[in-house]
Amino acid sequence: MARTKRFDEEEVLNNAMLFFWHKGYNGTSPQEILDELGLSRSSLYDTYGDKRSLFISTLKRYRDTVTGDVIRLLETADNIPEAIKSLFQQSRNSCFSGEEKNGCFMVNSKVELALHDEEVAAIVKENREALENAFTNAIKRGQEKGQLSKDNQPRALARFIMNNLWGLTVHSKSGADKKVFDDIIRMTLSVIK
Amino acid sequence: MARTKRFDEEEVLNNAMLFFWHKGYNGTSPQEILDELGLSRSSLYDTYGDKRSLFISTLKRYRDTVTGDVIRLLETADNIPEAIKSLFQQSRNSCFSGEEKNGCFMVNSKVELALHDEEVAAIVKENREALENAFTNAIKRGQEKGQLSKDNQPRALARFIMNNLWGLTVHSKSGADKKVFDDIIRMTLSVIK
DNA sequence: ATATTTGTGGAACAAAAGTTCCGTTATCAT
């Protein structure tokens, strides 16, 4: 009965996510998003609520897409050590091919906001737990299949892996070169046997 | 010949650092600093320049104090494995005793700004390199003293250690509990032999 | 004591940020 939206709701949300991902919450103004995406102010506020609501929606989108993909990879992988290795390679490559030095949106957001926004804190906490569980279960499967030694406790190893993946996202903003990444990845993977 | 400042220049700089550390660059307004520190607007601008200059000064102060202390510890430590272990314990404790969940000011700043401010990028890069060198030299000494095995290349081990320390600063914003920290630290230290 | 110099308090301001509101426009069910 009413006019249809002139923009794609998911596409705008995705682009807004890229803004917040790249420049942070406090570093991004509604105006910038409007200028770039070309939709009208009223449409933005009508559809997504205020700036903070929009931000929360983009963070949830990240959880459902990027984090979701990692979890699904871990759930379906046949070769667990290879799957873990490929996550590290992916992290490394994203820092040196193209413009993808944005790091991880979850990491960026928790560093900027977790101390000051309870809802953000809850999302990143849940995100961490979901990832930890996915890694833990994958490691258990790997151990049962004989792909990984049973010397390490699955959950402890999962936490250790995540710590190094997050460390790499910090390294991506630190001006470190490829050799730094290679050293870290080699040392981390040496533990995963 | 002229009037003396009514405030302590170093003390105000230190307090401004705490603000930026806690709330980030874009999350902190000059007004907040003025309200809290009680000096006048003109004094602030006269002494430290604009907001960005003030921020850069606080970042350099952090480098000279906090990072400097770590480097000096590594340079003077007799027992290298113990020194490294104590850095991890320090990181762990600061997340659970008192209000120190601010993480590392360098890490926070590079995540927020390194992509958008060349001077910040240069400072955090230099900071990373100085720390890496300090760890590397300490590890070499530890190996020469027979405190550490020579299986690992000193620089690679240094990078790996830093990656895990930075990972912990991210974990401090992720709602992780003590057990998570303990697992990560135990696994990391198991590599340092 | 005075001149010189620098610090201080606070008014003032331009620009940006974040949001609301409303008249107009497009869509579609009837």
Place this chain on the structure above:
DNA sequence: ATGATAACGGAACTTTTGTTCCACAAATAT
């Protein structure tokens, strides 16, 4: 076609941000 509904464009507004400016105050060298 028409009317109900929702989207759009953009004016407008309130705060906040970041900064400058200037009259006045205090310290000190002479």
